[in-house]
């Protein structure tokens with residue numbers, strides 16, 4: 047079943063924060079989920095009332111105080127889409143009155159706040175909407191990486207238009223909501239979804255206060271992850287891509303819409319004369335979104351994982367299981383890597399240093 051009107055079992059949900067992202071993506075996604083939208087909350091009364099009218103939510107089910115909505119609206123679950131400063135207090139208050147909680151990324155400003163939510167979670171489902179970890183392309187990549195023929199994952203590369211503030215410690219001390227938090231958590235969540243737990247982070251920066259460069263992740267498995275900060279990308283350029291390399295196999299995700307599994311060809315350096323090989327057992331296999339039909343699988347809500355993250359949350363509640371992968375523990379990993387990326391700047395070695403050592 048894919049449409050709200052088809053589901054036999056539904057959850058009563060309320061939404062906190064009906065701003066830009068909620069309006070463009072979260073509320074529309076509800077059409078395809080086993081939910082009934084019964085209450086809305088926002089600090090902006092005009093926005094709240096107009097949104098309630100559009101979604102046929104009764105005026106007496108609109109709230110400017112989330113605590114009141116949690117207490118009065120008879121909810122099973124709340125979807126929170128307010129921002130990382132608001133997510134921890136709004137989520138914690140909901141968990142304390144027994145609601146299941148889904149919140150947008152980023153879950154918080156600091157990793158320690160996620161630990162507080164873990165302590166408050168009890169037996170409730172509490173999920174974070176890391177859409178890139180839920181993309182169909184990411185799910186396919188995970189499946190391919192798990193194939194015996196892929197071998198052990200050796201390295202990952204992410205390319206994403208992004209910079210990092212040079213004064214990382216200051217960002218954390220002041221509580222700045224930098225783009226490294228707002229959008230850096232997207233590729234970080236994908237890298238962690240594919241590579242698993244991270245043990246060590248090193249950042250190497252180019253010039254400037256908002257620097258391009260490289261964030262290196264050393265995964266617990268021993269695999270190496272490189273996040274290329276492609277600041278300066280042309281606006282709107284679909285340059286986001288990911289590569290994963292195993293032992294004799296590789297895969298790529300391009301523009302969220304295309305996954306390729308690279309098997310190579312029988313190859314001999316001295317004698318190879320053609321780049322093709324007979325049959326279909328070699329070369330690359332490509333999966334690409336079909337944009338010719340008005341079906342669901344090519345809509346941004348589905349391609350970018352926003353449907354999957356919310357469906358996983360609903361199913362986890364209805365089936366009495368945990369979400370996968372958008373747990374608070376997963377969010378804690380992302381936030382720790384986010385913080386480490388700000389703090390752990392690698393020691394540059396000046397070229398002169400090598401010369402003088404050699405001479406010495």
Ligand SMILES: NC(=O)c1ccc[n+]([C@@H]2O[C@H](COP(=O)([O-])OP(=O)(O)OC[C@H]3O[C@@H](n4cnc5c(N)ncnc54)[C@H](O)[C@@H]3O)[C@@H](O)[C@H]2O)c1
Pocket residue numbers: 062063064065066067068087088089090093110112127128129130132136150151152177228
């Ligand atoms: N997954 C994505 O692709 C994506 C894209 C954009 C934004 N986001 C995330 O969505 C969240 C919201 O971003 P946005 O761009 O919609 O911001 P926004 O400012 O447009 O909307 C936030 C809304 O939350 C309301 N709000 C704030 N505190 C509140 C409180 N205590 N109680 C009730 N309402 C409250 C505000 O009044 C506002 O209307 C952020 O966490 C952002 O990172 C995700």
